[in-house]
Amino acid sequence: MSEVQRGCFITLEGGEGVGKTTNLAYLTQQLQAASIPWIATREPGGTPLAERIRDLLLANDGEKPHELTELLLMFAARAQHLEEVIKPALAAGTWVVCDRFTDATYAYQGRGRGQSESRIHQLEKLVQENLEPDLTFLLDMPVEAATARVAARGQQPDRFEQEHQAFFQRVREGYLNQALKNPLRFRVINADQSLEAVQKDLKEALIPSLLAWKNQQEKEGRDA
Template identity: 55%
Template structure:
């Protein structure tokens, strides 16, 4: 039986990493064999591309170059990690996937959804997640959380608030257009409340 493919999306500081660990632990408790991965990245080649994309020294990287690098990493990710794991009956949980490309490169970088859709069709050939969790959070709160981590910011995290507001609105727009695939969570709630919603959605997916 094919496994399920889950993705986590959201702006900076929305709690994806924390809740990814929660999802991993909960699914393991249910006896589900799973693979945790991320984008860009997930494979040796993908992680090398991730290094290029996040490195602040590449300030002159164009939006089109950024877009194509994202899909180059994704093509490798899908064919060598995600699809084989699903075929083996494992669940795959990814920190970001194609929705992030629409939000960051399509909306925030201004390339537009129409530029991205043909590349998605070519690379993915209709392949998409079974469920996407969107952690929605006001941008100001998210950036406060990022600042509180005290870590050095990467090439994306150093963008301005308007950039991240465009990201947020793109996620909400995509979720509104395909409500059956998305689970939008109010990430400003206490963590326990967020995770109750996550657990309820996971239980529905397990029962399917």
């Protein structure tokens, strides 16, 4: 019996208001159309325990987490998420599409909050070992335009969405720095264009991964 092909780990990153929710749904539609087994998940969150940690992180009321507490909670939720959801799915050959992952920690808790990259890197290695996404889409747009999108929703903002623009500018810079450091993994998508144009760029960037999966499936069929 041939070994199960490991699933592909795709992450979707970006600051507030860039359209991650809409475009994550679009990506999973593309996987569905290609008959690829997939799950969609998010961070922080993805399991009942990790979702409770998410509630603590996003809450506007009560005690505000210290910056280090926030960082540790992010990785605590991530450890649970990895062991309970992400690793088992990938091992079973299922593709995982995740709304944010560790690049968000470098952007938000690192560049945004001022936590050192070396501290984040230590926690990353402890929690993830050598696991990292195979492909990361970064939806990028100017902070002013993204902030206007969030305001237009008319919803009660969470603790992060209430931050000032200087914070979000640092987050954007943190994301772009991650993309610069990991050019083989990242695909930077201009989110400040029409939804049709954004999704066209996403599909074009996804095609090589779809073709690689199809070729591997055909090879396994010939070897069976």
